Amino acid sequence: MADIFREVDEELQQERAATLWKKYGGWVIALCVGIVLAVAGNVFWREYKANQRAEQAAAYAEASALLGQEKPREAAEAFAALADSGDAGYAAIARLSQAAALVDADDIPAAAETYMAIANDSSVPAPYGDLARLHGVRLRIGTANAPTLHSDLAPLLTPGNAWEPLARETEAAISIQEGDIDAARESLKLIADNPETPGQLRQRASELLQALGG
Template identity: 30%
Template structure:
């Protein structure tokens, strides 16, 4: 009896499977087609992205080649013109090249004395959720360096606070600028505490440690 029941159950399962296949087979085939189309589309899109990135790299290098060759010999007008060209390029460039182009343009504007334009670009990159976090933080750091004395110290300190955390790669540079804002406020005690910390921080770049030691020598007179 058990065998008969097993056979009947098997037949019923088979009939249900056939019925389901007839009922939903079209949908399953359509789904498979969509998956295959999706895979093909993804491959095509990846190829398109690679070509766009290659094109962007060529354009970026062409725009910056003259500036790189001349180094610090660019005139303010040349720096501004290159920055404007980079702005135009960034408007339609892939995300990574857009960010790098805007950072480079900001540096050129700053070198030409156009700090308003530079600050606008640094702030834009820092607030761009699509940009790499390291580049966003770098933009904040560059903004802070140039904002010293021109922006309220409390504003600079607030924007630098996340970067000053031990886990941030830029923490020593952020703390160095924070120490300078304390000096600007006339709070030599907090400034000395930060410089002392930086001077003995093995994870800080050598330049930061050396500058901290120099500032401590001056403050301790």
Template identity: 30%
Template structure:
């Protein structure tokens, strides 16, 4: 059973007192003063490690509760409270919760119709190497979706190239935007072939496969027909 921080402090004191009282003299006689001190420090370090692990778990739980409270504020329409809560978590550098909080901060900006600020926040998150890759991918898709109508088509294609691949979790969203960008560049062959590939990928939502299947047909490419597509 994991020890709480309080119990660990008591454990460390108990180990320290016991070693000093009964063992230090014996160790000094048998192995010398230096070895006795090393053993004492090792025992103290062991107790400290137990305390640190328990402390980290406690902090993580607190941050998790704070994050859930922020989400509850958003659900309850208390955006001002949510912003304060999210700012605290995002500034804490907490692994996992900090980038999630930044994601929600960006989403709140979009909800307030501050699309430029929201897209910039998502893009910044997608470029942060300290953020887990799955979250960076989500942020990149969100930023590109918001900016799609204002970005040069080639920039959309270049930005989403790693995601617009069969088997990628974001193949659907990234592939559709990439195909539309190819159409803007008057490259129907590249767009049509990509749309056909999307209709064959069952990981892409059925509604999206149906939509790009129609686009592929409009471009003269034979895609999987909507009636042949299994429900998602």
């Protein structure tokens, strides 16, 4: 009889956690996409000012304008063309923008594939490659198998990595999806107990922990 109650309790915990993840997951993805675009714009214009790459600057501006016109599919294609033809110095930025545009176009499989291609490109600077990896894993939660997702996420789970707190949260989400509540609690506790974790992320982790009975 005790086993039955424990199973029911685990199911309720998973249901509460899933509800919270639905509440905050979209916000997290939107935040990360915003970070991508902000970083892309900042790096691009710094590069442009230094090298006066006017033609490529115009191409990037045109692709960005398509986003403003609510044409994310066309914008993704324009960013992809720029990444293929532009200098290596900011090809990765164009790819990140392409992937973000694909998310806006609701083409999640293509966006995830693009993000993971960036992540696995050794020529991409670590902060951008790591951010792409985080996106690529998050977008595949619920479609890819859990061991693959854990393996893809592993490089971000090292102390000092800029994206470690969000990677820990992602790790917890993967564990929830596969029904490993103990592992999810462990990941969330690492977030909540870390004084360097941003406040909003610590709050989310604490709420998820509470939902999981942690």
